[in-house]
Amino acid sequence: xxxxxxxxxxxxxxxxxxxxxxxxxxxxxxxxxxxxxxxxxxxxxxxxxxxxxxxxxxxxxxxxxxxxxxxxxxxxxxxxxxxxxxxxxxxxxxxxxxxxxxxxxxxxxxxxxxxxxxxxxxxxxxxxxxxxxxxxxxxxxxxxxxxxxxxxxxxxxxxxxxxxxxxxxxxxxxxxxxxxxxxxxxxxxxxxxxxxxxxxxxxxxxxxxxxxxxxxxxxxxxxxxxxxxxxxxxxxxxxxxxxxxxxxxxxxxxxxxxxxxxxxxxxxxxxxxxxxxxxxxxxxx
Numbered sequence: 001x002x003x004x005x006x007x008x009x010x011x012x013x014x015x016x017x018x019x020x021x022x023x024x025x026x027x028x029x030x031x032x033x034x035x036x037x038x039x040x041x042x043x044x045x046x047x048x049x050x051x052x053x054x055x056x057x058x059x060x061x062x063x064x065x066x067x068x069x070x071x072x073x074x075x076x077x078x079x080x081x082x083x084x085x086x087x088x089x090x091x092x093x094x095x096x097x098x099x100x101x102x103x104x105x106x107x108x109x110x111x112x113x114x115x116x117x118x119x120x121x122x123x124x125x126x127x128x129x130x131x132x133x134x135x136x137x138x139x140x141x142x143x144x145x146x147x148x149x150x151x152x153x154x155x156x157x158x159x160x161x162x163x164x165x166x167x168x169x170x171x172x173x174x175x176x177x178x179x180x181x182x183x184x185x186x187x188x189x190x191x192x193x194x195x196x197x198x199x200x201x202x203x204x205x206x207x208x209x210x211x212x213x214x215x216x217x218x219x220x221x222x223x224x225x226x227x228x229x230x231x232x233x234x235x236x237x238x239x240x241x242x243x244x245x246x247x248x249x250x251x252x253x254x255x256x257x258x259x260x261x262x263x264x265x266x267x268x269x270x271x272x273x274x275x276x277x278x279x280x281x282x283x284x285x
Contacts, residue, residue: 150174174204180219185209185224 158172173184184206192200201207211217 178223181216184222185220 154174157175161172173179174186177184177186178187186204186206188197188200198208209220212218258276
């Protein structure tokens with residue numbers, strides 16, 4: 001840049017006086033040269049200062065980078081240790097999972113076998129139900145057949161009895177039944193609750209005995225002996241209200257005791273003859 005100024009000055013001198021000038025150089029070019037040197041020095045100092053600041057900044061950044069690098073190395077080391085620990089745990093888990101997988105496989109096989117067995121059991125139950133239904137149907141048919149055979153046998157027995165008595169018999173009773181005053185009686189030796197005993201009589205087109213006379217009571221007592229026998233009197237719904245025994249004793253002849261029974265608004269006298277064990281009952285409506 002000073003060269004440009006000097007060249008510019010020289011060109012002006014050359015334009016003004018084409019001849020050579022002898023003596024001291026002019027003051028203004030000298031000051032310009034001095035200013036140019038100061039500028040160069042300031043510029044150099046500024047550049048050095050900037051370079052120094054840059055070096056300081058770079059050094060600080062380098063120090064920070066070094067610290068970050070150390071921290072990163074430490075973190076990397078810890079991460080590597082954690083990874084190794086996880087790998088070790090994974091190996092342990094794998095060793096644990098392997099027998100568990102085998103156990104699960106065995107359980108699946110057992111479950112499959114159990115399902116297969118359950119299907120077989122269900123199939124057997126279904127077949128058993130079908131066979132049971134078939135047996136019930138067969139039993140019903142056999143029962144009807146037996147009842148029909150019993151009726152036929154009774155009819156034949158009655159015909160034979162009629163032939164033997166020349167028609168003098170008042171009733172024709174089934175086999176093993178006893179005849180008395182035109183009625184047939186069957187004395188069972190099996191012990192059943194009252195509802196089942198009544199049902200068994202109904203299945204044979206009969207009913208539990210109801211004593212209507214002293215003669216009938218004597219006949220029944222003769223064949224039952226000292227055993228207890230159900231009669232055709234029950235109170236399943238607890239609708240009977242009983243009065244006291246011997247309440248009407250003076251109004252009835254003979255050694256009898258009676259009790260008043262009130263059944264849904266109807267008066268029933270239940271009487272028994274004393275001196276017999278068990279004491280049979282009769283109904284007076």
